Amino acid sequence: MKKTIITVVGKDTVGIIAKVCTYLADNEINILDITQTIVDGFFNMMMVTDASNSGKGNGEIAQELQELGREIGVMIRCQHEDIFNKMHRI
Secondary structure, eight states: OOEEEEEEEEEOOTTHHHHHHHHHHHTTOEEEEEEEEEETTEEEEEEEEEOTTOSSOHHHHHHHHHHHHHHHTEEEEEEEHHHHHHHTOO
């Protein structure tokens, strides 16, 4: 399994989840777990995904999601599970 962690942060607007999930579905990336909150008008979402069936590498997925984020006015980060774990280890 090729797990990736996707985070989305920005001002809340209509369609953020729909646009991110459409990208994932179009690229055969499965959502394993998802959590999202809105605090004082700011949107925060974290997803654990499986990109095993995608024909794209992590770098390409991360770059395309970053561009999608620019288009919809949020910051989207995509990291391989191993990198995410190492960066957030105490």
